Amino acid sequence: MHRRFFAPGALVAASVLLAIPASAASSAPGAPGIGDPYYPAYGNGGYDVSHYDLRLKYQPATDRLEGTATLLARTTQDLSRFNLDFLLDVGEVRVNGAKASFTTSGEHELEITPKTPLAKGSDITVVVRYSGVPSGEQAYGFTSWHRTADGGVAANEPEAAWWWFPSNDHPLDKATYDVSVQVPDGTQAISNGTLQSTSSRLGWTRYNWRSNKPQATYLATLAVGRFDITTGRTESGIPVVNAYSKDLGDNYNAARASIERSGEIADWLAEYFGPYPYNALGGYVPNTATRYALETQTRPFYSPSRFASGTNTYLVVHELAHQWYGDLVSVAGWKDIWINEGFARYSEWLWSEHEGEGTTQEIADYVYASRAADDPFWTVRPGDPGPDNQFHIAVYDRGALALQALRGEIGDEDFFAILKGWTDKYAYGNASVADFQAYAEQVAGQPLAAFFDTWLFQPSKPAAPEAREASIARDSGVPAQPKSWKKIAATSDVHEH
Template identity: 55%
Template sequence: MRVSGRTAAVAAAVAALVTTGSVAQAAPAPGASGVGDPYYPYAGNGGYDVAHYDIRLSYQPATDLLSGTTTITATATQDLSRFDLDFGLRPSQVLVDNAPAAFTPNRGGHGELVVTPAKPLAKGAQTTIVVRYADTPSTAVIDGLTAWKKTPDGALAVDEPQSSAWWFPGNDHPTDKATYDVSVEVPDDVAALSNGTLVRTTKNRPGWTRWSWRSTKPQATYLTSLEVGRFELLRSTTPDGKPFITAYGADLGDSLGAAKASVERTPEINAFLATKFGPYPFEAQGGVVTTGIRFSLENQTRPVYGAVNFAAGANTTLIAHENAHQWFGDNVSLGRWSDIWLNEGFASYAEYLWSEHIGEGTADELAQYTYDSIPADDPFWQVLPADPGADNQFDGAVYDRGALTLHALRKAVGDDAFFATLQQWQKQRAGSTGRIAQFIALAEKVSGKQLDGLFQTWLYTKGKPAVGPNGTTTLRAAAKPASYDQIRRNHTQH
C-alpha cells in the first residue's frame, strides 16, 4: 500500500518516541490527605499501603512524656512527590528510605503530618518510613479533640473512631490494616499492655521494664491500643492453646470480683460465638479492665472494658458484645464509617444469642421486647442504622435497631441461611473490609431471596417499622427477658 509523505512522517515520529522511551510520563503527585470517608475527611491517606508498624517507645507517667520511634514499611500505590501520615505529636526527624525528609507537623490542626521525601517514590516501590518524636499526648489536639486519656498511674490510648494519631503515626482508617510490633518501656511499677501476644519483657536500665507485643493478623489503627498503669496481670492459655492474658486495674475496688467473673469467661464465650460466626480469627485472647474510661472497646485480641460496667455485678453480655467484634469490626472491618451497623448491629445481636445460650431470654423475646419498649414517636426511630451521620454514629438505634434488622433477616431467611451468611462473610473477607451493600448482596445470594424491601425498611427508612421483627403484622406484648436490663446498660455505656 502506498503511504503518503505526511503519514510516513507521523509514523516515524511515533516509532522514535517508542524506541527512545521519551513518551511523557505524569509527574509524581502528592498523596491525598484522606481516603474519602465522608464522615471524617482527613481519616487515612492516599498514595501508599502500610504492611507493618514497628512502634518502639518509652513513656513516663509522671510527666506524660512519650518518646521513641515508629518505623513503617509500606508500598507506594502511585508516584508520590509527598504523602501524609495521621499524627498529632511533634516529630524531631523523619527518614524515608534512610534519607532525611522534609515534614510539616499537624497541618491545620487536622493531625496531618506532611512528609516530602528527598526524592519521589515510584508506584509499586517498597519504602521504609522512620518517625522520631517526643511529646506529651494529652496536650495534642486534632480537630478539637484529645483522645489520649491520662490516668493517675498511666494513660490509655483507647478510643473510636480514632486514637492512634495520639501515639504513633500511620494511615488511620480501617481500609489500611497492617501487622504490628508494639514495644513500650515504662517504670517498673506499671505495666504497658497492647494487642496480640506478649513476646517478652526486658530490663535494659535500672527502674524501667520494656513490654513487647506482636500482632500477626491485619489490624486497624484504631483497634491498636496501649494501656499503661498498675494492673494485676493473669496469664494462661485457652482450651485450644491460644495465649490468654487479662489485666485488672489496681483501683477496681468492689468491682474486681465481678470483672473477673466476666472477663475470665472470654474463652468460653468465644467458643460459643465461633459456633455461630465461624472460627475465632486471631492468635490470642484477653481483656483489660480499667477505671480510666466509662465505655468499652473491642481492641483486637484484647478488648478494654470500663470498670463501671461491672458495678452491678457480672456482665457477660458485654463480654459477648465486645468479643463478637473480633469477627464483626476487627476481622472484617467497615469500609466507611457510615457502615457502622456492620460492627454494632452484629455485636448487639450477639448479646441476644448469648442470652439465649445461657437461658436468660431467647432472641425472639429480646427482639420483641426491644421493639415493644420504644414508642413510635421516639427519636430513636429517626436514626438510620445504614447511615446515621457522624454525630449519631454511636446512637442507640445503630445498636438496637441494628440488632432488630438482623433478627428480621433471620426470620425471613431461616436459621440455616442466616448463619451461613454470617460465616461466609467472615470467610470471604477475613482480614479485610466490607460495605453494607456487599453484605446485603451476600445475604440474597445465600438465601436465594430478594431482600431489598427488608433492608430498606429496617436500615434506610425513618420511623418505626409497621411489621415486627418476627414477621407478624400484629405484635403481642412481650414479657421482659431476664437479661434485657443488662443489655440496655451495655448499649448506654459502650
C-alpha cells in the first residue's frame, strides 16, 4: 500500500483551481484589430455588436459632447479583456452591470477589463459614460469631426465613430442604432433612420432617431446645427427627410434642387438593384468646409461646395446607389472597395443614359480610349487598390469600366440579373470581390477568373483584343466626349478626404 500525502498549501491551491471555470482559465484578450490588412488597428476581436444605444447631450457653443453608450454584444471567444475604438474621455465603464477597469492605448483603443472573464457565446451589455470636445481630438494626424458655425458633424470614411461613440469600428460588425440627442432649443440634431420623437424641457430639445436595419459604424452620422428641414414620401411610399444648413448662401438653392430629387432617384435605382432596403430616405447639407460626400445610411452627407457650380444630380445618384452597394451589402474588407465605388460610379453612367446625355457604352469607350496605356491610371488595381489608392479615380472609372465590360462579356440579361440578385443574396451583410466573381460565374454559367483578372487586378490597360471581346472600344480612335462627362467628372473626388 502506498499512501499519498498532500501539504495543506497544495490542497488549497487545488481547490482554488477547481473553483475557476474552464472558460476563465482559457480566456484571453480580444485582438486590438479585426484583421483588416489595410487598417490593422481598426475594429476589434472577440465580440460582435448587435445594437448601439447612444444617449447624448451636445452644446454647439463649446462643442462639448456628453454621452452614455450602451452596447449589446455577443462574445466570440473566451475574453479576459476587449477593446473599443474611441477617442473621448471616459468616466465609467460597466460590463453586465458591474464596474470594469479601463485604460487607453495606441491611437484610438479603449481597453476594457471586466470584473470577471466573459465566456464565449455570452450575451453582454457594455455601458460607457464619456465626455469631451470632439474637434479637439485627432488620431493619425486627422479628425473626422467637422466643426461648423452652429454645431458639429460626424461623417467620414473609413472612420468617423471614434469622435462621438465607442464602437467596434469596421464594416464587418454591423448593428442597429438608437441615437438620442439633446441640444439647445432652436438647434436640430440629424441622424440616420426615422425620427421617433422629439421633446423639449428647460431650454433643451431631445431628438430620438432609430436605424432598424444593420448599419456599419462609418455609416452612422450625427449633425447638429440650424437646418431647414423638408419632408415627403417617395412614389413607393418611403418617408423622406432632408436638411439644409440655413447659412449655405449661394449654394442653398442648388443643393435643394438636387437633393429634393432623392425620392425620384431612389425609385429609379430600385429598378436596377431591387426594392429600396430601408424605411427612411433623405440627405443633409451642413455648412462644412469639406469637399466630399458620403453614403451615410438612409441620409447621405453632402458638402455644400459640391453645389457651387449648380445642381448635381449625378452626385445624388452616386450616394443613393451606395444605399445598396456599400450599405445594404458592405465590404468584407476595405480592399473590396470596388464593390462600393465601381457600382456607384456605374450608376452615374446609367443615369446619363436615362437623362439622354450619353449611353453607358459611349462613356465606357471614352474612358478606355482617352487614357494612354502608359497613364498611371492603369497601374491602380480596382480589385485590390491598396490603402493609399482606396479612393483613387481608377477605382471609380476603371471600376465602372469593368462592369460595362462584364455586361459585354455575358450579355444584358445575366448582367442585370446579377445587379439585382447580388443585393438580395448578401442583403444586410458583407461580401468580397471574390464573392462577386463567384456569384457572377454562377449566374452567367461560365468561368470568369481570367476576365476579372484582366479588368480588376492587372496593373495595366486591358489590351485591345480583350477590350473588343468585351465590346469596349470596338472602333479605333478616341470617341467624342459624352455630354454627361463633365458632370460625371465633377464627382470624381466625391470621397477624397
